[in-house]
Amino acid sequence: MRTKALTRLLFSIAIITWLALVFTDLSILFSVRNGLKPEIASWLPRVILNAYIIILFYFYKFKIERDESLNFIDLLWRVFATGLISTVLSLILRLIETLLGGSKLASNFLYLEFTYLINLGLMVSVLLCAFMAWKRLILYQKSKWLIRLWTFFEWGMAISLLFNSLNHVFVQQYFQYVLGLFVLVGLVLSGNMKWVAYLNFRQKWTGLLLLLLTIFYLFYIFLTAGSLLPETVNPENQIINHSVHVFILSLMIFVSLYSIFSFLVVLFNLPTTSVFEQKLEEVVNFQRISQSIQTEQNEESVYNILLETSVSTVFADAAWLELTERKEGHRIYTYAIKEKEARDIIAHLEKQQVRGLLEQNQDKTRNLSKHLGALKGARFRSILAYPIYVKGENIGTLALLKELPEGFNKEMNKIVSTFANQAGISIENFRLMEEALQNERYKEELKIAKTVQKSLLPQVLEKDEHFEMVAFSESADEVGGDYYDTLRINEHQTALIIADVSGKGTTAAFHMSQMKGIFHSLAQGCNDPQDFMFRANQALIHCLERGSFISATFFVVDTREKKVRYARAGHCPVLFYTSSRDTAEYFKDKGVALGMVRNKSYKEFIQQNEFSFANNDILVLYTDGITEAKNSKNEQFGNERLLDVLCEVKTLSPKQIQEHLINRLYEFSGTSNIDDDYTTMIIKFNDRT
Amino acid sequence: MIHIKRLQEDGTDVVALVGEIDASSSIDLDLAIAKSVGENFTKILIDCSALEYISSAGLGVFMSYIEEFKEKNISMVLFGMNEKVSNTFEILGLNELLLIASDKAEAKKMLA
Numbered sequence: 129m130r131t132k133a134l135t136r137l138l139f140s141i142a143i144i145t146w147l148a149l150v151f152t153d154l155s156i157l158f159s160v161r162n163g164l165k166p167e168i169a170s171w172l173p174r175v176i177l178n179a180y181i182i183i184l185f186y187f188y189k190f191k192i193e194r195d196e197s198l199n200f201i202d203l204l205w206r207v208f209a210t211g212l213i214s215t216v217l218s219l220i221l222r223l224i225e226t227l228l229g230g231s232k233l234a235s236n237f238l239y240l241e242f243t244y245l246i247n248l249g250l251m252v253s254v255l256l257c258a259f260m261a262w263k264r265l266i267l268y269q270k271s272k273w274l275i276r277l278w279t280f281f282e283w284g285m286a287i288s289l290l291f292n293s294l295n296h297v298f299v300q301q302y303f304q305y306v307l308g309l310f311v312l313v314g315l316v317l318s319g320n321m322k323w324v325a326y327l328n329f330r331q332k333w334t335g336l337l338l339l340l341l342t343i344f345y346l347f348y349i350f351l352t353a354g355s356l357l358p359e360t361v362n363p364e365n366q367i368i369n370h371s372v373h374v375f376i377l378s379l380m381i382f383v384s385l386y387s388i389f390s391f392l393v394v395l396f397n398l399p400t401t402s403v404f405e406q407k408l409e410e411v412v413n414f415q416r417i418s419q420s421i422q423t424e425q426n427e428e429s430v431y432n433i434l435l436e437t438s439v440s441t442v443f444a445d446a447a448w449l450e451l452t453e454r455k456e457g458h459r460i461y462t463y464a465i466k467e468k469e470a471r472d473i474i475a476h477l478e479k480q481q482v483r484g485l486l487e488q489n490q491d492k493t494r495n496l497s498k499h500l501g502a503l504k505g506a507r508f509r510s511i512l513a514y515p516i517y518v519k520g521e522n523i524g525t526l527a528l529l530k531e532l533p534e535g536f537n538k539e540m541n542k543i544v545s546t547f548a549n550q551a552g553i554s555i556e557n558f559r560l561m562e563e564a565l566q567n568e569r570y571k572e573e574l575k576i577a578k579t580v581q582k583s584l585l586p587q588v589l590e591k592d593e594h595f596e597m598v599a600f601s602e603s604a605d606e607v608g609g610d611y612y613d614t615l616r617i618n619e620h621q622t623a624l625i626i627a628d629v630s631g632k633g634t635t636a637a638f639h640m641s642q643m644k645g646i647f648h649s650l651a652q653g654c655n656d657p658q659d660f661m662f663r664a665n666q667a668l669i670h671c672l673e674r675g676s677f678i679s680a681t682f683f684v685v686d687t688r689e690k691k692v693r694y695a696r697a698g699h700c701p702v703l704f705y706t707s708s709r710d711t712a713e714y715f716k717d718k719g720v721a722l723g724m725v726r727n728k729s730y731k732e733f734i735q736q737n738e739f740s741f742a743n744n745d746i747l748v749l750y751t752d753g754i755t756e757a758k759n760s761k762n763e764q765f766g767n768e769r770l771l772d773v774l775c776e777v778k779t780l781s782p783k784q785i786q787e788h789l790i791n792r793l794y795e796f797s798g799t800s801n802i803d804d805d806y807t808t809m810i811i812k813f814n815d816r817t
Numbered sequence: 818m819i820h821i822k823r824l825q826e827d828g829t830d831v832v833a834l835v836g837e838i839d840a841s842s843s844i845d846l847d848l849a850i851a852k853s854v855g856e857n858f859t860k861i862l863i864d865c866s867a868l869e870y871i872s873s874a875g876l877g878v879f880m881s882y883i884e885e886f887k888e889k890n891i892s893m894v895l896f897g898m899n900e901k902v903s904n905t906f907e908i909l910g911l912n913e914l915l916l917i918a919s920d921k922a923e924a925k926k927m928l929a
Contacts, residue, residue: 628873630876631874674881675880675881677873677876677877679908679909720909720911724880725914726884733913733914752873752908
């Protein structure tokens with residue numbers, strides 16, 4: 129809004145300045161004619177004219193140069209419109225003159241001077257308008273050098289204005305040199321026609337028309353202005369004479385030159401427009417392919433876009449995209465051709481033993497046209513085939529078809545091979561993204577499995593006055609398969625279990641939950657560990673897949689008999705500290721893991737064992753995550769070390785023993801981030817009664 | 818990482834395991850045994866003398882073939898395990914289900 133007000137203000141000032149020019153000029157002329165000494169200095173009209181030029185210059189600067197919304201055709205239109213208005217006004221003046229005919233007024237010198245001034249004002253206006261428009265056109269895609277040259281041109285012209293105002297004689301002396309310099313610079317500047325290339329076919333025609341009309345106006349205006357220069361006065365005494373005004377003259381020459389150049393360049397660019405447009409379309413298509421991976425939902429869309437764009441850029445009649453996928457065999461996407469027809473052509477080419485269309489290790493694009501001639505009933509006479517690569521692996525072939533023989537040239541060949549490359553990249557990116565998504569989903573699943581697994585472990589362990597029990601379990605980043613649980617069978621019997629499910633991840637969590645179900649249902653009324661294992665195995669062989677197994681040890685602690693009965697099914701040996709003898713030992717017994725023997729003979733592979741306990745005896749249960757934890761020297765924590773650690777703290781409470789053990793484990797491995805699941809359960813008997 | 822070398826000695830397929838078998842390399846072990854079975858060998862020797870470690874997934878591979886071997890009358894003997902590895906087999910009770918020999922000569926005897 130501010131610029132709008134400013135342009136209006138400038139326009140009004142320009143008109144006022146022009147009126148001032150008319151007044152001063154005519155009054156001086158009148159005085160001179162009547163032999164009077166003019167009261168106004170003779171240089172004043174020149175200064176006012178230059179002020180008028182400067183004001184108009186700024187008016188157009190705001191109106192044209194600063195208006196970003198104008199495109200090339202709009203600029204030409206502005207120049208044309210300004211030219212039209214001034215021409216019409218000038219014609220009206222002519223008409224009035226003709227109507228007046230030979231009347232007295234028509235030959236009055238004041239009247240002649242007045243019309244001259246009107247024409248001059250209009251001419252300056254058109255020239256400045258065109259100057260600004262051409263400036264924008266020339267400075268489109270500017271370089272540093274170009275900007276410098278332009279600045280020199282503009283400032284040079286401004287300085288010439290100044291001299292014109294101050295010293296008439298000086299300017300007259302060097303008139304030709306200064307003019308010559310400006311014309312030269314203007315010529316160099318006129319060589320900048322980059323904008324022409326960005327016009328499309330229709331715009332070029334419009335541009336041509338506008339430029340042609342503008343050139344006509346310019347010539348008309350120059351002619352009128354020239355012919356109107358009152359001859360009644362000796363040019364030497366002429367107060368205002370544009371033909372010796374360096375600025376106006378340079379402007380005239382520059383504007384006309386550029387108009388004519390532009391016209392010619394646009395004209396000669398017409399035939400090549402389609403090529404440029406095609407190139408532009410290629411770029412756009414290119415972008416479409418690369419953007420498609422961000423917007424499209426699947427690979428299929430990428431393939432379809434590839435087909436469409438390659439067909440449209442080389443003006444093919446049909447195309448297909450053949451993809452080799454390990455599982456699904458050959459898949460074909462087609463464009464303007466039936467799949468059967470495509471397969472017929474492929475089969476024909478295969479029969480002709482043409483390699484390249486199906487041969488996956490073909491790495492060059494090939495023109496296979498000569499082989500099509502022999503195929504009867506085919507409408508296509510030209511074919512080009514391109515391999516598509518993803519991660520260096522050929523995933524398929526793009527084939528383009530034309531009904532014309534020899535329909536493809538080298539140029540097209542290059543373009544589409546670039547397309548095929550781009551499509552390969554797009555597909556690769558697409559697949560990477562899919563993979564990342566898949567990974568993300570997998571991680572999410574693991575998170576859920578981990579929560580499930582955590583929830584399977586008991587929050588509270590069974591309590592008894594005859595023993596104290598603690599448990600600790602930690603799993604690696606992935607979901608682990610360690611499980612422990614307790615269950616009170618009756619007043620004096622408690623069942624314990626520790627188990628390790630083979631494998632990791634969601635499957636392990638599933639098997640663990642099965643194990644929990646089995647434990648809670650079978651342990652209810654069971655005080656025979658061997659039987660428990662047998663039944664558990666029977667139940668599990670229907671759930672565990674081949675190669676999966678569960679190692680477990682099941683205990684029944686009988687506080688009345690002060691005995692523990694247990695069965696070990698492939699789990700780590702039980703560590704027991706006997707307080708009365710002050711020794712710790714691993715029980716050596718036999719037992720095959722659950723799920724390894726898939727029939728009823730399993731009973732033979734499982735032992736029932738028993739031991740008595742007394743006050744301060746300690747039972748240590750653990751999983752292989754503890755004994756197999758490694759240090760930096762790749763040594764295992766091992767059973768020996770576990771036994772020693774227990775002996776160090778045998779007098780402490782189970783909680784303290786556990787803490788000590790875990791600390792020792794972390795010390796040994798040098799990190800608290802052990803890459804395995806590790807679980808321990810410590811039971812200390814305190815049978816004082 | 819595991820390297821598996823297969824060598825045929827008078828009708829016996831000798832599969833040598835070199836390195837460690839964990840969850841990921843157990844797939845290679847599975848493939849090697851499956852190949853041996855696919856080539857209709859009825860006598861398979863597993864050379865564990867260079868086997869440094871085996872995880873439960875690796876043991877699962879051996880375990881998973883027990884029934885198939887029984888059906889197809891294939892005999893497989895493992896030999897040359899170091900203490901650590903043989904301990905792993907024993908804890909799980911696999912020594913009760915698989916034929917395990919201390920050296921190659923003994924293993925060959927067990928095959929016959």
